Amino acid sequence: MMPPGEVHLEGxxxxxxxxxxxxxxxxxxxxxGERDTTQGAIGLAKKKGVQVVSADAYPSGTTDFxxxxxxxxxADADVLGVTTNVFEDGVTIIRQMKALxxxxxxxxxxxxxxxxxxxxxxxxxxxRRQPVAA
Amino acid sequence: xSHSGKVFAGALIVAxxxxxxxxxxxxPPIRIGATVAQTGGYATIGQPFLQSYQLCVKHTNDKGxxxxxxxxxxxxxxxxxxxTAVHLYEQLITRDKVDLVLGPQTSAISDPVAxxxxxxxxxxxxxxAGTTSIYRTGRKSSLA
Numbered sequence: 253m254m255p256p257g258e259v260h261l262e263g264x265x266x267x268x269x270x271x272x273x274x275x276x277x278x279x280x281x282x283x284x285g286e287r288d289t290t291q292g293a294i295g296l297a298k299k300k301g302v303q304v305v306s307a308d309a310y311p312s313g314t315t316d317f318x319x320x321x322x323x324x325x326x327a328d329a330d331v332l333g334v335t336t337n338v339f340e341d342g343v344t345i346i347r348q349m350k351a352l353x354x355x356x357x358x359x360x361x362x363x364x365x366x367x368x369x370x371x372x373x374x375x376x377x378x379x380r381r382q383p384v385a386a
Numbered sequence: 387x388s389h390s391g392k393v394f395a396g397a398l399i400v401a402x403x404x405x406x407x408x409x410x411x412x413x414p415p416i417r418i419g420a421t422v423a424q425t426g427g428y429a430t431i432g433q434p435f436l437q438s439y440q441l442c443v444k445h446t447n448d449k450g451x452x453x454x455x456x457x458x459x460x461x462x463x464x465x466x467x468x469x470t471a472v473h474l475y476e477q478l479i480t481r482d483k484v485d486l487v488l489g490p491q492t493s494a495i496s497d498p499v500a501x502x503x504x505x506x507x508x509x510x511x512x513x514x515a516g517t518t519s520i521y522r523t524g525r526k527s528s529l530a
Contacts, residue, residue, distance in 0.1 A: 257493060257516030285493030288517045312427070337492045339430035363431050 258292025264360035277329035334361035419478030420488035426466025493517035
């Protein structure tokens with residue numbers, strides 16, 4: 253069974269807080285479940301003393317994430333949480349992060365970033381990604 | 387058995403107790419309907435859902451089934467599309483005459499499908515819906 257969407261990033265935020273990481277950027281696909289996860293993450297981050305420096309939603313079908321990722325890079329976030337139910341979006345985002353030199357210390361996400369297949373597709377580029385929800 | 391597996395099995399038994407009592411003497415299989423995203427945007431996450439559904443059915447049947455009956459899974463591809471899923475759950479309930487349903491993937495699809503299961507008073511184990519708002523609308527047939 254699936255945990256409530258509002259806590260899908262709780263593990264990522266807990267880990268960030270334990271590691272002393274201070275700032276969090278959030279990206280979500282603009283759909284019902286993903287919106288709730290981002291809203292939940294904002295509340296959880298506040299409780300853990302992690303500052304949310306950006307929170308951006310993208311419409312379904314997006315293939316160019318450069319505008320959002322440039323914003324994440326400018327915010328210099330320690331942690332990036334990506335919420336998408338579309339696996340291919342997660343792969344594209346990580347590939348474009350590399351191309352744009354976006355390097356938060358920790359990246360995590362739900363579903364789209366939590367499948368073992370991510371490592372099969374991305375290889376070493378999948379490292380530093382923390383699957384945090386079923 | 388993982389915690390999630392135990393929770394799944396528990397939810398299944400609760401749902402079945404609602405759906406199939408009293409048990410028929412001939413003991414036909416209990417038919418469980420579901421849609422899985424096998425194509426479209428959710429196809430990659432749909433695959434492990436399908437495998438987990440099939441695994442739970444196999445494990446349950448290997449242990450003798452539920453209430454002395456084997457489980458039979460009826461699955462369609464909803465193409466990651468809410469409207470298609472709504473149509474298919476209507477079909478599962480009214481044409482295929484399933485005894486209960488497992489949910490589709492994502493809250494965005496599970497939410498409109500929950501209207502169908504609610505209309506037919508068909509229990510749905512919504513294994514792929516995490517959004518709590520789905521369960522706060524007074525619906526009685528959707529089990530998280």
